[in-house]
Amino acid sequence: MTSPKDFESASVLNPAAARRSRRRLIGGTVGLAVAAALTAVAVPASAQGQAPHPASSAQQHQLSPRQVASAFYASYNGDLVAGFDRYISKDLVLHGFNGPEDREAWLKGDLDIKAGLTGFKMTVLDQIVEGDKVVTRWSFTGVHTGTVFGIPASGREVTLSGISIDRVRHGQSVEHWSEGNFGRFLDELRGDTPPGTVTPDAT
Numbered sequence: 001m002t003s004p005k006d007f008e009s010a011s012v013l014n015p016a017a018a019r020r021s022r023r024r025l026i027g028g029t030v031g032l033a034v035a036a037a038l039t040a041v042a043v044p045a046s047a048q049g050q051a052p053h054p055a056s057s058a059q060q061h062q063l064s065p066r067q068v069a070s071a072f073y074a075s076y077n078g079d080l081v082a083g084f085d086r087y088i089s090k091d092l093v094l095h096g097f098n099g100p101e102d103r104e105a106w107l108k109g110d111l112d113i114k115a116g117l118t119g120f121k122m123t124v125l126d127q128i129v130e131g132d133k134v135v136t137r138w139s140f141t142g143v144h145t146g147t148v149f150g151i152p153a154s155g156r157e158v159t160l161s162g163i164s165i166d167r168v169r170h171g172q173s174v175e176h177w178s179e180g181n182f183g184r185f186l187d188e189l190r191g192d193t194p195p196g197t198v199t200p201d202a203t
Contacts, residue, residue, distance in 0.1 A: 065168035066127060069134035072166070072173065076122035076140065080111060089172040097162075097182045106176075112149065117142025117158065137163050144189055151189045160185040 063071070068087050075083020084107050092103045114120050120142040128135040139161035144154045162180020166173035 063171050065134045066129045068168045069166050073124050089174045093175040095177040116146035116148035118145040132168050134166050154191050158188045
């Protein structure tokens with residue numbers, strides 16, 4: 001590397017050489033600056049190619065109530081436990097089919113249903129938003145191949161449909177209401193209704 005003292009000596013002995021050295025020094029300095037700038041830009045760009053991380057708490061709070069509800073119901077077709085952990089408050093106030101229940105009982109019951117129905121699929125039919133509340137009309141289907149709520153496998157295709165309301169605060173449902181055809185669903189699991197006669201509610 002050329003030091004400032006070497007550059008001063010060269011300018012006295014050979015002015016032309018000094019001019020060439022000055023150009024090389026300036027060119028090298030500019031080149032280093034450009035390289036540093038490109039490196040600074042390249043680091044964030046390369047980071048974008050990495051596997052996405054789960055949404056941070058701050059990012060989760062930025063989700064709209066509808067986005068929270070949509071993501072939660074979508075988790076029924078994937079990792080339901082993760083969906084509960086991310087989108088359902090630990091302090092949830094729950095109004096279930098049979099009156100107030102608790103969050104853990106809700107999760108356990110739905111995991112039981114998923115495990116007992118082959119080809120389980122949740123479908124969101126409608127969503128309506130009013131302030132911090134999201135109304136979701138949904139249904140799920142599957143073939144009853146495992147024990148559900150103590151009812152042994154029947155091999156029947158069954159459907160449960162309902163309407164739920166979630167009050168969303170800070171990226172999570174803090175209060176949940178549900179109404180649906182749970183009685184008919186149990187009848188269908190037991191074989192008390194002819195196959196194909198139970199369909200999602202139209203209203």
